[in-house]
Amino acid sequence: METTPNLQVYDLGHLGLVASILDQIGLVQTVDRFVGPRPGEKVSTGMALKAAILNALGFVTSPLYLFGHFFQGKPTELLLGPGITPELLNDDRMGRMLDSLYAAGVTELFVEVAKSARRAFPFPVRALHVDSTSFHVHGAYRSGEEGQTDTGDEPLVIRLTHGYSRDHRPDLKQWVMNLICADTGGIPLLFAPGDGNQSDQEALVPLLARYRQGLELGEVVVLDGASYSQENLGALQGFSWVMRVPATLKEARALLREELPQEAWRPLLPGYRGLEVESEYGGVRQRWLLVESQERARMEEASLQQRIARAEGEARKVLGRLTARTFACEADARRALSEASGRLPLHRLVYLGVQEERQWERVGRPRKGERPLAVVYRLRARLEVDQEKLERARRGLGRFLLATNVLDREGLPPQEVLRRYKDQARTVERGFRFLKDPLFFAESTFLKRPERVMALGMVMALALLVYALGEWALRRRLWEAGSSLPDQKGRPTAKPTLRWVFQLFMWVRLVELGGRWFVLNLAPHHETAVRLLGAGRYYLLE
Numbered sequence: 001m002e003t004t005p006n007l008q009v010y011d012l013g014h015l016g017l018v019a020s021i022l023d024q025i026g027l028v029q030t031v032d033r034f035v036g037p038r039p040g041e042k043v044s045t046g047m048a049l050k051a052a053i054l055n056a057l058g059f060v061t062s063p064l065y066l067f068g069h070f071f072q073g074k075p076t077e078l079l080l081g082p083g084i085t086p087e088l089l090n091d092d093r094m095g096r097m098l099d100s101l102y103a104a105g106v107t108e109l110f111v112e113v114a115k116s117a118r119r120a121f122p123f124p125v126r127a128l129h130v131d132s133t134s135f136h137v138h139g140a141y142r143s144g145e146e147g148q149t150d151t152g153d154e155p156l157v158i159r160l161t162h163g164y165s166r167d168h169r170p171d172l173k174q175w176v177m178n179l180i181c182a183d184t185g186g187i188p189l190l191f192a193p194g195d196g197n198q199s200d201q202e203a204l205v206p207l208l209a210r211y212r213q214g215l216e217l218g219e220v221v222v223l224d225g226a227s228y229s230q231e232n233l234g235a236l237q238g239f240s241w242v243m244r245v246p247a248t249l250k251e252a253r254a255l256l257r258e259e260l261p262q263e264a265w266r267p268l269l270p271g272y273r274g275l276e277v278e279s280e281y282g283g284v285r286q287r288w289l290l291v292e293s294q295e296r297a298r299m300e301e302a303s304l305q306q307r308i309a310r311a312e313g314e315a316r317k318v319l320g321r322l323t324a325r326t327f328a329c330e331a332d333a334r335r336a337l338s339e340a341s342g343r344l345p346l347h348r349l350v351y352l353g354v355q356e357e358r359q360w361e362r363v364g365r366p367r368k369g370e371r372p373l374a375v376v377y378r379l380r381a382r383l384e385v386d387q388e389k390l391e392r393a394r395r396g397l398g399r400f401l402l403a404t405n406v407l408d409r410e411g412l413p414p415q416e417v418l419r420r421y422k423d424q425a426r427t428v429e430r431g432f433r434f435l436k437d438p439l440f441f442a443e444s445t446f447l448k449r450p451e452r453v454m455a456l457g458m459v460m461a462l463a464l465l466v467y468a469l470g471e472w473a474l475r476r477r478l479w480e481a482g483s484s485l486p487d488q489k490g491r492p493t494a495k496p497t498l499r500w501v502f503q504l505f506m507w508v509r510l511v512e513l514g515g516r517w518f519v520l521n522l523a524p525h526h527e528t529a530v531r532l533l534g535a536g537r538y539y540l541l542e
Helices: 015-024 027-035 045-056 064-070 076-082 093-106 106-120 201-212 232-233 250-257 294-324 330-343 387-395 414-426 427-435 450-481 498-504 524-532
Strands: 007-011 128-136 174-182 190-195 220-223 241-244 272-279 288-293 345-361 372-383 399-406 509-513 516-520
Touching: 007 232, 015 027, 015 045, 015 076, 015 450, 015 524, 027 045, 027 076, 027 106, 045 076, 045 093, 045 450, 093 106, 093 450, 106 190, 106 450, 128 201, 128 414, 128 427, 128 516, 174 201, 174 427, 190 201, 201 220, 201 232, 220 414, 241 414, 250 288, 250 399, 272 414, 288 294, 288 414, 294 330, 294 345, 294 372, 294 387, 330 345, 330 372, 399 414, 414 427, 427 450, 450 498, 450 524, 498 524
Parallel strands: 128 220, 220 241
Antiparallel strands: 007 509, 128 174, 174 190, 241 399, 272 288, 288 399, 345 372, 509 516
8 A cells, every 4th residue: 555655734925035034134143142142042042033023024913922823834944943843932932032132132132133234235324214103011010110220321121101102092001112214115223112101302312322323324314393402402413314393383383374475485396395494493503494285285274174163163152152241331342352353263253333231220111211220232243254364374284394404405405305304204104004003913012021022122123124124125126137026916016015025925835745845836926036035045946
């Protein structure tokens, strides 16, 4: 009787692409060198971290505390190394890995990995984008802890506490992720966890200054308006920066609402126009760029119409209260009307006169020759939209104010100032959207200790680094090779998202049959992506 050869089928999918990027940036070697050897470990800290990132970018919503289950049916020995089985990737190993990362210093270690990534993939960096977001946590964490401090007076353990929630979960405690990303592909270069009630105004600029040398700064640092203050402008001495100016500043508020001649405006990017003025706010010479966006103006016009409707309802209540009152004389009535009208944001009350009312001693028709007890006056007025107020409100629609300390207009023209600021949305903010996507498992965290929450944040940021780096490298190499991959409609594209590329690999399998290995369902477009990302050995193409 003929025996059936031993057959094993493994789910390889896109994990070979991720593993290849991790190999090229030297993640395992960098982490193990930084953390140091751990005698007796079958899976090193660096290898466990590689496994965690493979789990993170698996897009199967499998949380980290189940990552041993994630590797069931996966070719772990191919992806991670001989002798590494799913049984070794359990929650105990995961916990020890997080503890080791925390002990080594999550921010310092992340910077080392990012520098290694830049050496492996020498992507250009013209600007750095700095921002933060919050992630809520589940569990009864102690609040109000001061945290331990090191000799540099920096907190070693973050405080998990209530604060402004970007997750819209104010009922839960949270922690804050600070990221500094390159303008190229939004690749993160620095990760730092922060307290749940962190103030961006107080945290982001000192973070930049502390890691200035390790970041190998680009030409310009881009921050949001929360960091624009006199103290921070002084602390940014030596940096070139672009920031949004808060509309709450008196000087900014006046400029945003100022009536300006049409010839003063200059075209910037499509749909934008602007003009420049000089400023010395905070004792720092700078250029202010007043920008007006057509699209934003249309959106704010719709909001203004809603404001007008709400304001009209409130103004009618004011008018009703005034007309219900009595006044001793016409002058008092007109004065009260003028004061109330001046307080209305978008309307005015128009005086139509007064109506005299006599008050008698008794009810009924007064007797002939009887004098009234008092004579009072009631207002007659109507409500209308104040066109002057409305015009002032419309004057600021679609406007915002940017500032830069680069005074050379040739070195950083106004169009480039706006472009650098707009890049914030496709770099660091795009990275935050990626991490908060429901397909990414770590939108909220369930770990019991703040130290492990900090280390998990580093795993999340490293997953973003690998994803952004892989997408940039693939697009660059497709362009250089004049090649393409099919998009969702089967049309060729040289700018696929890496998530779509991962989906293309959904049915790729690794098979062991009779001691021989095969990769199934590998089409020509798969081979193109594998070759361009240097993942040939994981798909048996080398």
